Amino acid sequence: MGASEKLAGVKGMNDLLPDQSPLWEWVEARVAKVFRQYGYRAIRTPILEPTALFVRGIGEVTDIVEKEMYTFTDALNGEQLTLRPENTAAVVRSAIEHNLLYDGPKRLWYVGPMFRHERPQRGRYRQFHQFGIEALGLPGPDIDAEQLLMIARLWQVLGLQGENAPRLEINSLGEKEERLAHRQALINHFEAHAAVLDADAQRRLHTNPLRILDSKNPAMRDVVASAPLLSDFLGQQSRAHFDAVCAVLDAHGVAYTVNPRLVRGLDYYNLTVFEWVTDKLGAQGTVCGGGRYDTLVEQMGGKPAPACGFAIGVERLVELLKEVAPPDVPSGLDVYLVHWGEGSQAVALQVAEQCRSAGLAVQMHCGEGSLKSQMKKADQSGAAYAILLGDDERAQGKASVKPLRAQTAATQELVPIGDLPIFLKEKCNA
Numbered sequence: 184m185g186a187s188e189k190l191a192g193v194k195g196m197n198d199l200l201p202d203q204s205p206l207w208e209w210v211e212a213r214v215a216k217v218f219r220q221y222g223y224r225a226i227r228t229p230i231l232e233p234t235a236l237f238v239r240g241i242g243e244v245t246d247i248v249e250k251e252m253y254t255f256t257d258a259l260n261g262e263q264l265t266l267r268p269e270n271t272a273a274v275v276r277s278a279i280e281h282n283l284l285y286d287g288p289k290r291l292w293y294v295g296p297m298f299r300h301e302r303p304q305r306g307r308y309r310q311f312h313q314f315g316i317e318a319l320g321l322p323g324p325d326i327d328a329e330q331l332l333m334i335a336r337l338w339q340v341l342g343l344q345g346e347n348a349p350r351l352e353i354n355s356l357g358e359k360e361e362r363l364a365h366r367q368a369l370i371n372h373f374e375a376h377a378a379v380l381d382a383d384a385q386r387r388l389h390t391n392p393l394r395i396l397d398s399k400n401p402a403m404r405d406v407v408a409s410a411p412l413l414s415d416f417l418g419q420q421s422r423a424h425f426d427a428v429c430a431v432l433d434a435h436g437v438a439y440t441v442n443p444r445l446v447r448g449l450d451y452y453n454l455t456v457f458e459w460v461t462d463k464l465g466a467q468g469t470v471c472g473g474g475r476y477d478t479l480v481e482q483m484g485g486k487p488a489p490a491c492g493f494a495i496g497v498e499r500l501v502e503l504l505k506e507v508a509p510p511d512v513p514s515g516l517d518v519y520l521v522h523w524g525e526g527s528q529a530v531a532l533q534v535a536e537q538c539r540s541a542g543l544a545v546q547m548h549c550g551e552g553s554l555k556s557q558m559k560k561a562d563q564s565g566a567a568y569a570i571l572l573g574d575d576e577r578a579q580g581k582a583s584v585k586p587l588r589a590q591t592a593a594t595q596e597l598v599p600i601g602d603l604p605i606f607l608k609e610k611c612n613a
């Protein structure tokens with residue numbers, strides 16, 4: 184490639200451009216607020232982790248670990264590193280490393296980029312973002328249920344109501360012994376139909392037969408549909424846990440479907456698993472997925488601690504909002520300051536700083552520009568008001584204030600320059 188040739192970003196990894204960032208910030212602020220309302224505190228872990236963390240955490244025979252991880256050897260010291268494909272394993276690592284559970288359970292949340300080498304399409308990217316929740320150290324069904332209520336509240340807060348809200352699918356994966364008994368029954372079933380299994384299924388038959396249930400191969404639809412259900416292998420305790428979660432959902436009017444085929448793509452889950460799905464986004468309709476993972480902390484070398492969590496795909500959530508309920512997101516700018524004529528610039532700079540000191544967001548026009556072209560920029564900026572500071576007004580110690588947004592249909596007013604911060608502050612808070 185020539186030195187001056189245009190460079191493009193990595194396929195499947197997107198730039199978030201300024202015209203989209205107000206919507207992302209709007210969503211982020213609301214999600215963070217709801218998480219905090221339920222007592223969750225933020226945790227930030229590195230984007231790079233040792234590869235072994237994800238292999239052990241997510242499971243060797245999963246799509247993520249088998250084919251989707253960005254793994255490389257650090258050329259400087261030979262370490263095997265992986266760009267995080269998800270954050271549950273990393274949060275657990277961090278909690279163990281810093282002994283976070285020493286004084287009791289912890290409710291943690293995060294937001295950030297994840298990386299999976301999947302085939303890019305709408306709603307599926309190689310770098311994507313997740314809002315995530317991990318509650319560590321809490322065994323009861325009450326926390327599973329509370330997380331589901333929190334997610335339902337989140338859809339509401341974001342304006343996703345009725346048929347625009349993702350719908351909840353829920354299942355129980357039981358405990359290990361129950362899954363082992365089911366696993367044996369599955370192996371027996373698939374062995375009895377070995378002729379219709381594709382190469383992937385053949386390979387997974389003895390390593391991870393549960394994953395065969397995820398198969399999208401139409402030739403295997405019947406054999407998958409007739410496979411034994413895990414729910415028939417659940418013991419009394421697992422059933423009671425699941426029933427308790429469902430009872431809370433019923434009591435709070437959260438609609439859900441029990442999907443006995445819901446297995447999730449990561450190996451750490453037990454008991455409650457769930458997904459929130461929309462049919463408004465095409466093939467990639469799972470907006471949120473999660474569940475309980477009671478053995479992961481111990482498996483990663485910590486003292487045994489039950490846990491439950493979920494992650495929401497930010498891109499999918501934002502796309503859903505744009506599709507069905509685009510919010511009216513303010514630009515965040517209160518004032519655009521237009522100025523012209525000898526000496527106006529110095530006054531304009533002072534006015535802008537005084538307005539900022541009063542707490543307003545002010546963009547001052549920089550450089551040359553006719554009044555007309557500056558007013559065009561003011562309109563495009565999304566600001567609620569323009570200050571017009573020209574020679575004539577300035578000679579009287581005044582500037583004009585012009586409302587820019589349709590809903591503020593008031594007319595232009597002349598305001599003493601010294602009063603501008605208070606005048607605009609009142610207008611903008613009104």
Ligand code: HAM
Nearest residue numbers: 269271306307308311469470471472473492493494496
């Ligand atoms: P996950 O189901 O693999 O779970 O991902 C959660 C969400 O991330 C998905 O429902 C989807 O919205 C989004 N997502 C996943 N892959 C992509 C992609 N390639 N492009 C765009 N969005 C994507 C987890 O990651 C678990 N760590 C969730 C969890 C937390 N379980 C317990 N605690």
